[in-house]
Amino acid sequence: MSDDYTSTTNACKLCKPIGACLAFKGVEGAVPFLHGSQGCATYMRRYIISHFREPMDIASSSLGEKNAIFGGGANLKQGIKNVTTKYGAKMIGIATTCLTETIGDDVPSIIKQFRDEEKALFESDNSPLLVNVSTPSYGGTHMEGFHDAVKVLVDQIATEYGKDESINLLPGFVSPADIRYLKELLSDFNLEGVVLPDISESLDGPALLDYQKISEGGTPLSKIRSMGKARATIEFGRTIFGNLTAGKLLDSRFGVKNYSLGMPVGLRESDEFFSVLEEISGCKSPEKHVLERGRLIDSFVDSHKYIFGCKAVVYGEEDLVVGLTSFLAEMGVQPVLCASGGKSKKLNKEITAVTKGLVDLPIVRDGVDFYDIGEEVAELKPDLLIGHSKGYSLAKKYGIPLMRVGFPIHDRIGGQRVLHLGYRGAQALLDDLVNLVIEKKQNDSPVGYSYM
Amino acid sequence: MALPEENNKFEPDEYNPEEMKEEMLLQYPPKVARKRAKQIVINKFGSDGEVGDISPNVRTVPGLIGQRGCCYAGCKGVVLGPTRDIINITHGPIGCGFYSWLTRRNQTDASTTPDNHNFMTYCFSTDMQDEQIIFGGEKKLALAIQEAYDNFHPKAIAVFSTCPVGLIGDDIHTVCRNMKEKLGINVFGFSCEGYKGVSQSAGHHIANNGIFTHVVGTDDTEHDGKYKINLLGEYNIGGDAFEIERIFNKCGITQVSSFSGNSSIDKFANAHVADLNLIMCHRSINYVAEMMETKYGLPWIKINFIGANATAKSLRKIAQYFGDEELIAKVEEVIAEEMPAVKQSIEEVRPRTEGKRAMLFVGGSRAHHYQELFAELGMKTLSAGYEFAHRDDYEGRRVLPDIKVDADSRNIEELDVKPDPLKYNPRKSEAEIAKLAEAGLKMSEYEGMMPDMDSGSMVIDDISQRESELLIESFKPDIYCAGIKEKYTVQKNGIPMKQLHSYDYGGPYAGFKGAVNFYNEIDRMVNSKIWKYLKAPWQAHPELAAAYASD
Ligand code: SF4
Numbered sequence A: 001m002s003d004d005y006t007s008t009t010n011a012c013k014l015c016k017p018i019g020a021c022l023a024f025k026g027v028e029g030a031v032p033f034l035h036g037s038q039g040c041a042t043y044m045r046r047y048i049i050s051h052f053r054e055p056m057d058i059a060s061s062s063l064g065e066k067n068a069i070f071g072g073g074a075n076l077k078q079g080i081k082n083v084t085t086k087y088g089a090k091m092i093g094i095a096t097t098c099l100t101e102t103i104g105d106d107v108p109s110i111i112k113q114f115r116d117e118e119k120a121l122f123e124s125d126n127s128p129l130l131v132n133v134s135t136p137s138y139g140g141t142h143m144e145g146f147h148d149a150v151k152v153l154v155d156q157i158a159t160e161y162g163k164d165e166s167i168n169l170l171p172g173f174v175s176p177a178d179i180r181y182l183k184e185l186l187s188d189f190n191l192e193g194v195v196l197p198d199i200s201e202s203l204d205g206p207a208l209l210d211y212q213k214i215s216e217g218g219t220p221l222s223k224i225r226s227m228g229k230a231r232a233t234i235e236f237g238r239t240i241f242g243n244l245t246a247g248k249l250l251d252s253r254f255g256v257k258n259y260s261l262g263m264p265v266g267l268r269e270s271d272e273f274f275s276v277l278e279e280i281s282g283c284k285s286p287e288k289h290v291l292e293r294g295r296l297i298d299s300f301v302d303s304h305k306y307i308f309g310c311k312a313v314v315y316g317e318e319d320l321v322v323g324l325t326s327f328l329a330e331m332g333v334q335p336v337l338c339a340s341g342g343k344s345k346k347l348n349k350e351i352t353a354v355t356k357g358l359v360d361l362p363i364v365r366d367g368v369d370f371y372d373i374g375e376e377v378a379e380l381k382p383d384l385l386i387g388h389s390k391g392y393s394l395a396k397k398y399g400i401p402l403m404r405v406g407f408p409i410h411d412r413i414g415g416q417r418v419l420h421l422g423y424r425g426a427q428a429l430l431d432d433l434v435n436l437v438i439e440k441k442q443n444d445s446p447v448g449y450s451y452m
Numbered sequence B: 001m002a003l004p005e006e007n008n009k010f011e012p013d014e015y016n017p018e019e020m021k022e023e024m025l026l027q028y029p030p031k032v033a034r035k036r037a038k039q040i041v042i043n044k045f046g047s048d049g050e051v052g053d054i055s056p057n058v059r060t061v062p063g064l065i066g067q068r069g070c071c072y073a074g075c076k077g078v079v080l081g082p083t084r085d086i087i088n089i090t091h092g093p094i095g096c097g098f099y100s101w102l103t104r105r106n107q108t109d110a111s112t113t114p115d116n117h118n119f120m121t122y123c124f125s126t127d128m129q130d131e132q133i134i135f136g137g138e139k140k141l142a143l144a145i146q147e148a149y150d151n152f153h154p155k156a157i158a159v160f161s162t163c164p165v166g167l168i169g170d171d172i173h174t175v176c177r178n179m180k181e182k183l184g185i186n187v188f189g190f191s192c193e194g195y196k197g198v199s200q201s202a203g204h205h206i207a208n209n210g211i212f213t214h215v216v217g218t219d220d221t222e223h224d225g226k227y228k229i230n231l232l233g234e235y236n237i238g239g240d241a242f243e244i245e246r247i248f249n250k251c252g253i254t255q256v257s258s259f260s261g262n263s264s265i266d267k268f269a270n271a272h273v274a275d276l277n278l279i280m281c282h283r284s285i286n287y288v289a290e291m292m293e294t295k296y297g298l299p300w301i302k303i304n305f306i307g308a309n310a311t312a313k314s315l316r317k318i319a320q321y322f323g324d325e326e327l328i329a330k331v332e333e334v335i336a337e338e339m340p341a342v343k344q345s346i347e348e349v350r351p352r353t354e355g356k357r358a359m360l361f362v363g364g365s366r367a368h369h370y371q372e373l374f375a376e377l378g379m380k381t382l383s384a385g386y387e388f389a390h391r392d393d394y395e396g397r398r399v400l401p402d403i404k405v406d407a408d409s410r411n412i413e414e415l416d417v418k419p420d421p422l423k424y425n426p427r428k429s430e431a432e433i434a435k436l437a438e439a440g441l442k443m444s445e446y447e448g449m450m451p452d453m454d455s456g457s458m459v460i461d462d463i464s465q466r467e468s469e470l471l472i473e474s475f476k477p478d479i480y481c482a483g484i485k486e487k488y489t490v491q492k493n494g495i496p497m498k499q500l501h502s503y504d505y506g507g508p509y510a511g512f513k514g515a516v517n518f519y520n521e522i523d524r525m526v527n528s529k530i531w532k533y534l535k536a537p538w539q540a541h542p543e544l545a546a547a548y549a550s551d
C-alpha cells in the first residue's frame, strides 16, 4: 500500500480560518471576519451552517484582483468599520486567509493604523475589540486555526491581573451540547468557571420571536479579560500537549496553573477530568455524576456481548480520535485504524498512551485523506466507522455502519447536539454505537428477529 | 387549555417600497448609500414598457455580509462540478476544494455513459503547503494529475486555480498541456482564482471559455433524432434535469448534451451537432451559446422549465423553432396529457396559498424563474433580486450595448471566436429567423426579470444581510427564498425559508411533476402551524399562570 500520495483525495480536514471563525463565534457579541476574497467567507459560512443549522455570519474584506496585487489594507479598514456600525459587534475576530497571507498583508499594523485614523470610533463605549489571528491554510488544519484563535483571544483580551476564585476551561472544538454539559458540571462542583469559547447558545439557539443581529450567547468579554486571575485552567487535547496554547500562556503570563488533559471521552479520560475537578474544587464528585458513571459501567457490562470482537475505524480531528479510541478500547471494541487529516506528529504517541493494555494495537495514521483511509478499510474490513459525515461514501461502498460524531455532520440532523464528553456523553455514544451494531446484525439476518 | 393565539402578522396597510428603500439607505455612509441606491430599484415601466436601470455586477462593499461566492465557486462549483466523468483537481490549499465537495445536490446518472465513471463524490486537491507557496506548486500539480490518472483512469482532468495560485505565479496551463501530452487524455486548466471578478459570475465565464476551447466540437458523431437540442444552464439540482429529459423523451426531442446537469464530457465534445441550444440559466451559460452560434451556426433560445405554464410555453417554443407539424402536434399532446395532474394539484393547494407573499433573493436566474411557480399558486412576489447577475438578466438583453465594462470584468477574457471553416453551418437562414421573430419566437433573446415583475415591487441586487432583515421585519413575507446562508437567520424570525440553490431536501421542481412537488412544498411551508407555538401559553397569557397559582 502506498503511504505517500502527494495529492489529497477526499480530505479529512478543513482549512485553518474556519477553525478560527468557530472559536470567535463562541465569544459574546463577536463577529468573525475573514481578510481575503469573499469566497472563503461564503464557503465557510455555508459549511458551518449546514452542520449547526443556525445563522452564522462571517464578514469579509471582499478583496478583488487589484487588492490582491496592491494589498488589502483599505478594504480591511472599511470592512471593520462597516461591521462595527452595522452589526454593533462587541468584538471582531479577524482571521487571515491564504490570499492575504500569500500577499503578506500585515494585519496587526493595519489595525493599528485604523485605530489611529478612527479615534472617534474607538472612544465610544460600544467600540469593538479587535482581535486578530494569522491562519494560512497551507500550514495546518482547522484545528490549528481553532486553537490559535483561542490563544489570541486570551493573549489579546485577558489583560487584568489579580486573583479570584474562578477557573478557566478551554475545551477545544466540541459541540454545543458538550459545552452545556461542561457548564452544568462546573456549577455542580460549585466552581465559578469561564468556558472559552462557548458556542452552546451562539451555535444552538432557540427559535425566536424577535430578530437579533448577533446571536446571543458566547463567553462574556468581561470574563475573558479576567482569565489571568483564575485559580486554574483546564485545557483539553492531548495532541496539543507541549504546544504554546492558551492554557500555557495563562500559566506563563499570569501564573495560572494549567491542567492539560485529554478530551474527556469515555470512562478513563473522564475519570481524569473528574479527579482534576475534585482537586480544584475540593469537593467530592456530586452524586448525580457518580450515578452516571455507575450506569456507564453497568452498560459496558450489558453491551459487551454485542460488541465483543467488533472492529472499528476512527477518523477525524486528532484529539477527538484519541478520546474515541480510548473509549472504544475500554468498552471492548477493537480500534483497528485511527486516522486524521491533522498532522500534529503526536497522534501515534497519544493513541499508544490510551490503548495501553490492548493486545492488538490499532494502526495510527496522521495526515491522511479518505482515499488512504479507504485503502485501509478495504484491507481491515472493520465492522464500524466512527467519525463525521465525510466517511459516508466509504460506509456505503463497504456496507459498514457509520456512527456520526464530531464535525461536520451534514447528512443527519442534530450534529450540534451530539454529546461526546463525560460519563453522560460516553453513555450516549455507547448506546448509539451498540445499537448500530445490533441494527446491522438484525438487518443482515434474513429471519427478522425482533429480540436481540 | 387554550392554544396561544396566532402571532400577529404585520400587514402593511399600504405597501410602501419608497419608504423601505429610504430606510435601507439610511443605515449606510453616503458613499455606500449612493452605490446601493443604484442596486435597489422600485420596479416601474416606461411608456414603451422599458424598466428602470439597475447597477448590478459591482463589487460588494467590504464588511456587508452578503450572499456571493467567488470566481472559483462559479467555475468549479457551479459549471463544471456537475459533470461526472471529469476529474476536477483544485490547485490550492485544502479549504476551497473541501467546501465545494458535492455541496450543491447536483444529481447524476452514471449508468448512461458506458464507462460508468462518476467522480462527483470525490474531492481532489493539491492541498498546497508552505513549501509550494514559497517555491511554487507546479511540480505538485503535475504529480497530482499523474496520481489521479493512475488511480482512476479518467477521460479528462481539469485543474482549477484558487487565490494563492495566481499570486505565486504557477503556470497551470503549461502543466496541463504537458500532462495532456504525456497521458494522452484531455487535461485542461482554469485560471479561476477567487479574487477575479466580483462574484461567481466571473467563474461562469471562465468555465464557459475553457469548456468551449478545450472540449466542445472535438467529436463530430451524428445522432439519429429529428429534433436535436442542447440544454444549457440546467444543473440537475434535486433531479430537475431528469424530469426535463423525461418530457423531452416523451415529445421525441433528442437531447444531445446538457451543460451541465447529469452531464458527461463526451456529450460536451459532441454538442455542436445539435440544431438548437436551449438556455435555462442565462447568466451562467450564455457565453457558450453565443460562441457556439458564431463558430457552428447553432442558434439559441431562452426557455424556462420552472413552472408548469412556463414548461408548456417552452415546449411550444421548441416546436415552433423546428416548425415541424409532427412535433407541434406531439408537444400539444404531451401538454394535454401532463396538465390535468398539475391542474388538480393547483386546485387543491391554491385556496391555501392564494394571496400569500414571497420574496426571492437567489442566483442569476432562479429569482426570476421561481416567480412563475409562485404565480401559479396565486402568490405575489413582493421583492426579488439576484446574487451575481448582470444588467441583462434584470432588464433584458436589449441593454447589452449600454453596459459599461468595469475594471473587474475587463480582466475576464472574451474569446475571439470565428466561424469554423469546416463545421460552420447556420441552422436557419436569416429570412427564416426573421420569420420566426415575426411569429413571436425571437432568437438570442432574454427579456430579463424586471419586465415580468409588478410595478412597485422592489428589485434588490446583491442584497445584504441587513437589508433583508429590514425587509423581513417590515413586510413579514409568507415565504422567503434564498440559500443556506440565509436560511436560519430568516427562520429565526418566524418566516418559512425555502432554499432555491439546493432545494433543501427536495426536488425536482422543474417540469410538470416538479411543479406539483413545489406546490405541495410551499403549501406545507406557508401553512405550517409551528410558528404559533413560539410563545408558550404562560408567556402569551401570563394570567393563565396566575390562575393555576390561585387554584
Ligand atoms: S483559500 Fe485558504 S482560507 Fe480560503 S477556503 Fe481556501 S484554504 Fe480556506
Ligand code: SF4
Binding pocket: A037, A038, A039, A040, A041, A043, A097, A098, A099, B070, B071, B072, B073, B096, B161, B162, B163, B164, B192, B193, B194, B195
Ligand atoms: S481562496 Fe479564493 S478561490 Fe478559494 S474559496 Fe477563497 S476566494 Fe474562493
